[in-house]
Amino acid sequence: MAERALVLGGGGITGIAWEIGILAGLAEHGVDLTAAELVVGTSAGSVVGVDVRSGATLADLYRTQVAPATGEIYAKMRLPVMLSYARAMAFTRKPEVARRRVGAMALRTPTESEDARRKVIESRLPTREWPDGKLQVTAVDAANGEFAVFDAASGVGLVDAVGASCAVPGIWPPVTINGRRYVDGGVRSPSNADLAAGYERVVVIAPLPQGFGVVESVRRQVRKLTDQGVRVAVVTPDRDALRAIGRNVLDPARRPAAARAGHAQAASVVAAVSAVWATGETASHAS
Numbered sequence: 001m002a003e004r005a006l007v008l009g010g011g012g013i014t015g016i017a018w019e020i021g022i023l024a025g026l027a028e029h030g031v032d033l034t035a036a037e038l039v040v041g042t043s044a045g046s047v048v049g050v051d052v053r054s055g056a057t058l059a060d061l062y063r064t065q066v067a068p069a070t071g072e073i074y075a076k077m078r079l080p081v082m083l084s085y086a087r088a089m090a091f092t093r094k095p096e097v098a099r100r101r102v103g104a105m106a107l108r109t110p111t112e113s114e115d116a117r118r119k120v121i122e123s124r125l126p127t128r129e130w131p132d133g134k135l136q137v138t139a140v141d142a143a144n145g146e147f148a149v150f151d152a153a154s155g156v157g158l159v160d161a162v163g164a165s166c167a168v169p170g171i172w173p174p175v176t177i178n179g180r181r182y183v184d185g186g187v188r189s190p191s192n193a194d195l196a197a198g199y200e201r202v203v204v205i206a207p208l209p210q211g212f213g214v215v216e217s218v219r220r221q222v223r224k225l226t227d228q229g230v231r232v233a234v235v236t237p238d239r240d241a242l243r244a245i246g247r248n249v250l251d252p253a254r255r256p257a258a259a260r261a262g263h264a265q266a267a268s269v270v271a272a273v274s275a276v277w278a279t280g281e282t283a284s285h286a287s
Helices: 012-028 043-053 058-066 080-091 095-108 116-125 158-165 218-227 238-245 252-279
Strands: 001-007 037-043 135-141 149-150 173-176 180-184 199-205 231-235 282-285
Touching: 001 043, 012 043, 012 058, 012 199, 012 218, 012 238, 012 252, 037 043, 037 158, 043 158, 058 252, 080 095, 080 218, 095 135, 095 180, 116 158, 116 173, 135 158, 149 158, 158 173, 158 180, 199 218, 199 252, 218 231, 231 252
Parallel strands: 001 037, 001 199, 037 135, 199 231, 231 282
Antiparallel strands: 135 149, 135 180, 173 180
């Protein structure tokens, strides 16, 4: 088995902030997850994945997150979009069918332009080129529901890959890549932790761990990993973090509080994470 993998899940702009807070706090307690042999990023986690691989210090990344958010656009998952998700997931046990339905909804929903959204994604990233180290960014083909994994060898630009992974259906425009249009990797799973199969030790940081319909939850994917002998620690927001994040994960005003909550929570999860990361003890859940 390969060594260690870091899986970074989706969760909106507050998810980015909370994950950076967790990572920075863990580093201050002596657990540096940036040394992972593999980093998997989905949606918000794709941004954090680039941050982790960019060479920027976690302390600097954390300072950015606790500063007021600029260049970000307020958005909210409104009832019609939520109902569209529910209809897409209804009456099917086939994930590809549900993903195609969500993709169709995304393609027909009016949003801002791809160019405008791309500028926001560019403003989030410390680099426009794929960084060193193994980084996988997830997305879903809006037309056929197929799962896509982009990396430095895929021939897809980093900004496009991250933009696709962050393209929340019904909120942000699908991203065009080589004539195909892609939406958020979270449409398949909030973390896509199964990509870490084959690694010996895995830490999953998941702002939104729940599944929905045929979308596999983090817990279910982690169970499959542990059944294969993988040692896993899962970090999800605690009560204080959930309060800081609030109900709208797309609200930029919530970013500083979410980052601080993640930073504070790190102290309570460091033992469970270190047990897997440093010594490879049995699987654990650190909420």
